[in-house]
Amino acid sequence: MIHHLKGKLVEKNPTHVIIECGGVGYFVNISLHTFSRIPDGELISLYTHLQIKEDSHTLFGFVEKSEREIFRLLLSVSGIGSSTARTMLSSMSPAQIRDAIANGDVPSIQSIKGIGAKTAQRVILDIKDKVLKVYDIDEVSPTPNNTNKDEALSALEVLGFARRQAEKVVDKVISQDSSLSVENIIKLALKNL
Numbered sequence: 001m002i003h004h005l006k007g008k009l010v011e012k013n014p015t016h017v018i019i020e021c022g023g024v025g026y027f028v029n030i031s032l033h034t035f036s037r038i039p040d041g042e043l044i045s046l047y048t049h050l051q052i053k054e055d056s057h058t059l060f061g062f063v064e065k066s067e068r069e070i071f072r073l074l075l076s077v078s079g080i081g082s083s084t085a086r087t088m089l090s091s092m093s094p095a096q097i098r099d100a101i102a103n104g105d106v107p108s109i110q111s112i113k114g115i116g117a118k119t120a121q122r123v124i125l126d127i128k129d130k131v132l133k134v135y136d137i138d139e140v141s142p143t144p145n146n147t148n149k150d151e152a153l154s155a156l157e158v159l160g161f162a163r164r165q166a167e168k169v170v171d172k173v174i175s176q177d178s179s180l181s182v183e184n185i186i187k188l189a190l191k192n193l
Contacts, residue, residue, distance in 0.1 A: 001050060002048045002050050002059065003047070003048065004045060004046060004047045004048055005021055005044075005045070005046050005048055005059075005061065006021065006043070006044070006045040007019045007021035007022070007026075007043070007044065008020040008021075008042055008043060008044070009038070009041070009042060009044040012035070012038060012040075014030075014035045015029065015030065015035075016028060016030055017030055017038065017061065019044055019046070019061075026059060028048065028059045029058060029059065029060045029061065029082075029086065030046075030060070030062070031062075031067070031086050031089035031090040032089075032090035032091075033063075033067060033089050033093055033094065034046070034061060034062050034063045034067065037063040037064075038063060046061035046062060046063060047061070047062045047063075047064070047065050047067075047068045048060065048061050048062070048068075049062070049071060051082055060082065060086065064094065066094045066095070066098075067089060067094040069094075069134060070089065070094045070097055070098060071085050071086070071089060073127045073131065073134070074088060074097075074123070074127070076126065076127060076130075077122060077127060078122065078126065079119060080123065084114060087112065087113060087114060088115070091111075091113065092108070092112065096108070097109075098131055101123060101124055101127060101128055101131045102128065102131050102132055104124050104128065104147070106120045106121055106150070107120075107150065109123055109124065148174075148180070148181065148182045148185055149170055149171075149174060149185070152182050152185040152186050153167060153170055155182070155186050156170070156186065156189060156190075159190075161193055165193065166189065166193065169189045169192045169193055170185060173185055173188045
């Protein structure tokens, strides 16, 4: 296993870099998160993950260990491959993904291109416990009323309201009183829809 690479930055693109180490140029796939944090200097150091398949050896690079850890956790989810995991890390920061998984925030994960509701739920179901353990999170601190909001939106959708319209009204209701129960959010939202 290649733990990290340290060498001369030969080429830098949003999807990959080429690092020369000891006369060998390594093609390393990266996320936009890593791309934005790579300094323009000549020397570079990246943590790596080597994926070995029958027909290829693919190297992925990360500026931070935490991004590599999230990448590896995502790969452990059935149906998530390396390109999907890299897309997720290009769309959200590792901390945002970690928090979304820890909080069971399906809509945030689903907002990533190519991730549907079932995949988002599978990600949370499969690795939430690992995320809580790896990052030593004792108590999940979700966004205020995030689950209440989601439940209220689901109920309003079942009643036939468009999600976008319902979300605006629900956000307004919650902004006025963030301690409302799901039932009260729905009642107040119905008055304004």
